[in-house]
Amino acid sequence: MEDCVFCDIVAGKASASMVYEDETVCSFLTIGPVNPGHLLVIPKQHKSSLSDLDEETGMHLFKVTMQMAKALRHSDLQCEGVNLFLADGEAAFQDVFHVHMHVFPRFQGDQFKVDANWEIKPSRQELDEIAERIRRAQGIRT
């Protein structure tokens, strides 16, 4: 894929501080961390969105993600928690259009925050109706 910084990293054309690498996925430190130790785990093959990723590769990517979370927990960074975050689509804050799972260490009192309109409290009937709409969409193939 041309003009993809993650493909350039995989190809060795761009530098990265690599933590893990195998045949299908790799993990390296992002240059824009929320905290020191903020890792990305990516498939080596270019996949722009989650729906382009086959399940087998996705499952392997998650296995490595779990291992990276464990490594952060056991490292001398002394983190107190870990977040996983994946942004799929521009509306979901995806910036680089090559699938990447964020794995970042957390520390009490750090500056990472999430916010939303927490006032929304749907009724059970509303939840059941939405569940039905999502269930109907299951099994649809791209």
Place this chain on the structure above:
Amino acid sequence: MEDCVFCDIVAGKASASMVYEDETVCSFLTIGPVNPGHLLVIPKQHKSSLSDLDEETGMHLFKVTMQMAKALRHSDLQCEGVNLFLADGEAAFQDVFHVHMHVFPRFQGDQFKVDANWEIKPSRQELDEIAERIRRAQGIRT
């Protein structure tokens, strides 16, 4: 596990708007959504933290997570993006201590936000040093 609301849901003792269920994992709508359609995917067995989850179950949980993301994308909720989010540990905003992956639809202009101190721009040398510290911690078993 006593006093775990997710275990109660799995056991049928608490109500939930279920979207998917199999032998080892299930997915239902959270009662505190950031957007309508906000799902959780959980292992049925009580696992308080990510490091308690065996890799096989984790991989299956992620396969179902991918399927839930696809269902949201194909549903008539007409979402424009999807986020995955997992909080492991109190410092990482974990609230219910039963592993759960958030899968939520995103819409342009919705109110979900993430924030951090984006000013941190580590040098390549700093990144390489941190990568080395994380690599050293790989392979350590609990």
